[in-house]
Amino acid sequence: MRIGELGDTAGVALPTIKYYLREGLLPPGHRTSRNQAQYDDDHLRRLRLIRALIEVGGLPVAKVHDVLAAIDEPGLPVHKMLGAVSKGLCTPAEATHDPARTDARRQVEELIERHGWQVSDKTAEIDIVASVITRLAELGHPGFVTVLDAYFEACQRIAEADVDYVARLGKLEDVLEGVVLGTVFGEAALAAIRRLAHQSTSAKRFGPA
């Protein structure tokens, strides 16, 4: 298909597609003449993935670039590639040498150990959780960390369902795309479902009988 049809099918404006081509997010079409190129279903699929990462995932273009690069890199072992994708998606916590943060980090490491998780101690998410604990303690909620055991249990359940789902996709390329989509979209869905659960739980406890 021509670039116009690609845009119409994906619902993306022409200047936007040209921008993605210039930024290298979308691979170039197959040239048919000096100023014409053809695009196929792989382009369409990639274009939809880019839109999803930006619109639903709220990722900046540079992050989209990193994530796509991780999907496209051949020859990495699966769990390394999954790690690279996850790293591309993650916003690192503010760096600090605050003793309260060091203490909070130890609490997260204890949670990881208690739940028997196998996680590299270089994972940025450990610091993100530690940063949440520290901020909440500063705001007068040192006890929030006691809730996190429930979060760990719940996430164990979620991760098993997620990994089952992507493992069933079979082809490595599909698995990786599934991981990206599942991370970004799953996060949006999870946050919304947690709020629905809050609404339901507090309606049952505090609402009119």
Added chain:
Amino acid sequence: MRIGELGDTAGVALPTIKYYLREGLLPPGHRTSRNQAQYDDDHLRRLRLIRALIEVGGLPVAKVHDVLAAIDEPGLPVHKMLGAVSKGLCTPAEATHDPARTDARRQVEELIERHGWQVSDKTAEIDIVASVITRLAELGHPGFVTVLDAYFEACQRIAEADVDYVARLGKLEDVLEGVVLGTVFGEAALAAIRRLAHQSTSAKRFGPA
């Protein structure tokens, strides 16, 4: 304390504090002369809450305004006030009359019913989840909805822990602040913990023995 000390204690620059005062996020200090005012621990606490919502929650100033207004409004029944806070925190899904979206919405309503949740059908989060289902189907993942049962179960567990925590805070004002903090920070923590769980689960399944 004077405004300078307030800023130093909270780690917030003076022009930023003045901006929050102008925008009505932070209530004015107690005037002691024509151009001096005193601030107390309530100001400090509120200032830290504002910073947290902006920095960790990534909320724009207008949203922070709505959320604080919900906390400050007296006389609303608790579950209504919780709803208002949650609404202030929520980014609505794109509006659409797409039949696929209507179908996805029905799937979410079925999930809510199957799990026995008590949720208003006007809740914006229903459309957010429906929008995720629709986008994933467009991207070749119509089966993702099957994973959502696990998300509902997990969120039930999380919401109970969250509501237990805030209910223990006792004073209504503290409960509401707890809900805001728990929603925003809990979401950040949950997303990070889910990624840790992914890493662990895929390391166990796909990693070197």
